[in-house]
Amino acid sequence: MDITTAQLSGKTREEHDLIGYMQVPEEYYFGVQTMRGMENFHISRVRLSFFPEIIKALADVKEAAALANRDLGLLDKKTADAIVEACRMVRDGKFDDQFVVDMVQGGAGTSTNMNANEVIANIALELMGHKKGEYKYCHPNNHVNLSQSTNDAYPTAMKIALIRSIAKLEDSLKQLVEAFRAKGVEFADVIKMGRTQLQDAVPMTLGQEFEAYAANLSEEMERLEQNYKLFYEMNMGATAIGTGINADPDYPAICEKYLREITGLPMVVASNMIEATNDTGAFVMNSSALKRLAVKLSKICNDLRLLSSGPRCGLNEINLPPRQPGSSIMPGKVNPVIPEVVNQVAFRVIGNDLTVTMAAEAGQLELNVMEPIIIHCLFESIEMLANAMNTLREKCVTGITANKEVCRNMVYNSIGLVTALNPYLGYETSTMLAKEALNSGKGIYDLVLEHKLMSKEELDNILRPENMVKPRKFLRK
Template structure:
């Protein structure tokens, strides 16, 4: 027991349907929480602090609702509300000792909250912990509720609190990429497809594209967040509302809105709202799409900065730390690398969330604990990963203009610009000569006398090659 809290060796005896058990006398948690802590030693972690606060908010709103209905007396309601407020403020979190991954569809987490709140409320009313005749975890704190509406609602509330922090960082990234696109607007570089030279592109265009895709990710996540605002409080066990007062369903949502300051809505069908948790699949999918895009951007930055002497060397990433314990002076792209790893983790979490959601049976999904564990991890690692991406990488990127120009001028890919003027076949002939001799495409075109020098200058104008507008240029050789 000492592994959970450093309590003195004094105990109180509590009982549940399994039997009697000694609980540390000073503990606010009770017998059901202790059994869960002993049964589920899985991650070595504890319940997320925001999830704890969300549970307390639900219990507070429920106590207020039950008092308004007239089935909970004022003294007990006030004590429960005050205990919940303490938890919402960050107190008693050490009493939430259940592992994030647990059997029982989250009953252990729900009972952990019920017991801690009940015992604190008992103290506030002048009693001793464990005197459940004063405030009972199930009869009073859990009144009108079930694990099956409390836990999914707490998961949604927690995600709704965490996601705005991720969106804030994504907006910072979007803005920083946009600024870089403007800064690099005049830098012409070689575009590549399938890792082979293609046609010229402006470095600013590439960064503008990165900014756009991050913007789409923000929109996707915001859309997915809307489904999280629909909750099933009042459903109790399976959506039929058994054991909840007939007025509870109508009053709980307005009260929970006030407590959380979140615009929540009741599920149109509480059986559906209890059976199906596709909203978590949806938000996870949006996070995964974002992770995929961020990883692709990180890949590009690693490639463009590769070298610095023997790679592309088109951009410079900020040097953040030594890159090797054996090679002096080596600096690695550590920030893009960590963004890649964050993305891999989120993608893996999405698979776990998808499988857990699919595994639901009949009226309930028993696997919400692992869904929340992985979802919260995805949101938070995304938040922190993007934060370091902006501050320690993207904002400090510089361009190697000279190197970019050199690669464009020596590329065979610019021969594509000749096609509208001399045709594909003749352009391919020049490309083959360039590959064989190593001569620049421009010099070969002039040497063969296919175009005049002023015409070649127009065709190979770097800026013109990066913008639509062929209809505005005269075809020199139809």
């Protein structure tokens, strides 16, 4: 049932909380506290349901908690079993539309936690043969949230969800790396001019340039994996501030065991629960890794736009696949729209990293209440980066072609060609040739022959592409 389009019967059930009473539509599995969150927070307009991994992770945490409470004798078997089954139904995606609160919220994630508690409680009630809202049989706080606080359940669930989301991001990154690597092989024999400071430098191949992009991005897979391992540390059992009030001393270890089984992840209880409850360092580190990836992607897209610039009045060394008409007034113009959109995604991710940094710094005493904006920024960055990399690969990189003759002619017309002759002619002679070439407009190749500095055979051998794009031995006279 999509609550935005559902045809409601008009029947309601009355629920109450600290603030007072509310009428909740009978069809809704969430309750009064979720309704408060919906009323209060119209901020990003992005609901929890936009990120299914969050819902799955909340279900994981609630299931592990119920099993731990059952083992400790704190929750009777019938209620525990119903909660566990409800969590599994939630994890299967059957109730995604019931997770309706805004990602950005006050209360350090309380609205998110209560949205999960209420939905799971009402599903469990129906499984036990009761009606929604008959909380004396299964209560969102007394049963589903038993031995927990938002301050341990919320960050633990978010960490689990982020681990899974980053793993999917890595898959998109891996495919993009492979696409660049394939182009590196395809363009291996395309000689071109390398540039530094946007000036002619020395020859290279277009394949080397694209292989460098692949190597540049492949480093980020290791960095992402290294950083998300920080999320394995959790604070389940910390409850409100890390002291473990209202939790059995054996609860954290049992909860850890079940979370490992449910998620397949090596989750571990933090050694210092107070520190783990107020520290957001793992989020900062992961945001930094996302920013680093974004910066690299943006730089590469800048290069693609430069290399394809023109076609008549730019570098025109490569052709990007044409994706749409480029102008409403200039006929025939085609813009590099795919690299452009990736640039913009990168800017957003960089901005999100600053937000995460400021939110982490704003934490006070035993809790950082700014975690919802941290979580929102991280999930948004991951989502946008994955989509951007898939788009870049599918709609741009795989279709890039080389203008081989343009690349080759630029090499032979470039002043930078003289660098390849420097070991043979010496710096002074090479400088003289470069200066004369600039003043006369002649090419280095022609000037060497004109001044009889080398035979054509010698010159052609030195300037063979394979001799200019890698180190080689020199015999000194």
